[in-house]
Amino acid sequence: MLSYSVVFVFLAITSSAFSLPQLLPSGYAPVPATCPTIPLVRPATGLSSSESTYLAARKIKAAAGLAAWLKKTNTSFGTTNLPTVALTSSGGGYRALLSGAGVIQGFDARDSNIGTSGVFQGLTYQTGLSGGAWLLSSFAGNNYPTISSLKNNLWKQAFQDSLLDPNFLLAAAAYVEVTNDILAKQAAGFPPTLTDPWGRLLSYQLLYGNDGGVATRLSSITGFSNFTSYNVPYPIITSLGVKTFQGQCLPDPNATTYELTPYEFGSWDSGVSAFTPTQYLGTALSNGHPSNGTCIQNYDNLGYVLGTSSTLFNVACASVPATNMTSKILDDLAAIVLAAHTLSTRDEYAVYPNPFHNYARSSLISAQTDLSLVDGGEAAQNNPIFPLLQPARGVGVIIVNDNSADANNFPDGTAILTTYVQSQNAGLTKMPYIPPVATFVSKGLNKRPTFFGCNDTSKITIVYLPNVNYTFPSNEPTAKLEYLQAETEGMVDNGIQVASEGGNAMWPTCLGCAIVMKTGNVMPSSCGSCMKTYCYQQ
Secondary structure (H helix, E strand, O other): OOHOOOOOOOHHHHHOOOOEOOOOOOOOOOOOOOOOOOOOOOEEEOHHHHHHHHHHHHHHHHHHHHHHHHHHHHOOOOOOOEEEEEEEEEOHHHHHHHHHHHHHHHOOOOOOOOOOOOOOHHHHEEEEEHHHHHHHHHHHOOOOHHHHHHHHHHHHHHHOOOOOOOOOOHHHHHHHHHHHHHHHHHOOOOOOHHHHHHHHHHHHHOOOOOHHHHEEHHHHHHHHHHOOOOOOOOOEEEEEEOOOOHHHOOOOOOOEEEEEEEEEEEEOOOOEEEEHHHHOOOOOOEEEEEEOOOOOOOEEHHHHHHHHHOOOOHHHHHHHOOOOOOHHHHHHHHHHHHHOOOHHHHHOOOEEEEOOOOOOOOOOOOOOOOOEOOOOOOOOOOOOHHHHHHHHHHHEEEEEEOOOOOOOOEEOOOHHHHHHHHHHOOOOOOOOOOOOOHHHHHHOOOOOOEEEOOOOOOOOOOEEEOOOOOOOOOOOOOOOOOOOHHHHHHHHHHHHHOOOOOOOOOHHHHHHHHHOOOOOOOOOOOHHHHHHHHHOOO
């Protein structure tokens, strides 16, 4: 890694090429835009019209895809009134990205030919946080290519020659571009934080395009062909709010869960309970109206969004190591931000101008001009399940791919148990019972797939898929930021095994049983033994 002093020398040398008033062109800075005629804030009383439209069209394709996979798996499956199925990708740095990528590949009929190939075509929603958000952003932000394509044409080289290690030859040019982007954001009147260079450097490894895909915004996804054709599940990235205005530096256990989607930003949680169009993030609003008659665009840069979901800089206040990064990386990021302004505690967060300022419904934050967001897993909910528990989305089955680092960098049920506890506190009653960690481990639920809520029609069915080292030591540390090409290959291949339970011939049928069991459809006779094997009995 470049040392702090070396980065300063680098900045001093490159500053001759640009100063704050005379910047090189940058596609990163927010820009003024004409305000739309649609309302800029709406209450969280249901889905937006845009998501509702997408959901209706996607459900038709997802139902057809799911039915085709079920019939391919076992012709005895009935396929009417199939449930809305979602996939979650947990946090866990590159470990989560690569393992989760293998699960997607094992589910994607375009990219594999195993028993579970075709499940992806039956998904309606897909959520990600932190490392899972990196995966979802790379997948969606590049118009949903196959995982094989991303792995071979982008990730393998990028993860080996990581730009998070500036010693690599190509890093110098990237650091010039990133520093210029950060200065451009400052010049536009939006002081950058450590999340800005963090997200920009990650983007070089996750997005195609000039300057690390700088032109790609979260709202850009709405114009991509696979999205406009409703060929893919609706993507949701999560992050947590911190009550910095109350002197807090870490999120509470019941911290506000914010959703970042191609159409909207906001939260269902009480105290916020509102949404705003993603395309106009950065706009100064008061009670839902532009404060100065002008709107802002480009604030939803996809690198900034995926950086937001993985921002851990605030843990410094609790003397807890930031597991996604080293002190040298922190030094390098700090040096870049220092080129724009003096560092303060504000720089530990992903900062968003508060679109719910003076909005009475958002009582928790209505007095604040800014929102401070951090890694979606900081409050121990490392699986982005909350958005899928919202009744308005009507999700019936959630496939939870957990790549948490609870014990020896494997999951032990802590994250999903935390979600269960917090869902009860939040009144999200569709979440099924999750046993204590001791029970989880003693029954080996952290070593194989498990169905939760399978015997309760009032609950969502959760298909739990933990990271297990079938063919590769997949418990890589979260802090590992450089992967040899063979390691990237091995991690993705192991994720495929997670999707197929190590190639278990009966698993595809049993997965189908979990999906269909509450629909009233005819099911194969083997579903009885499947339930005995996989259905958790409280």
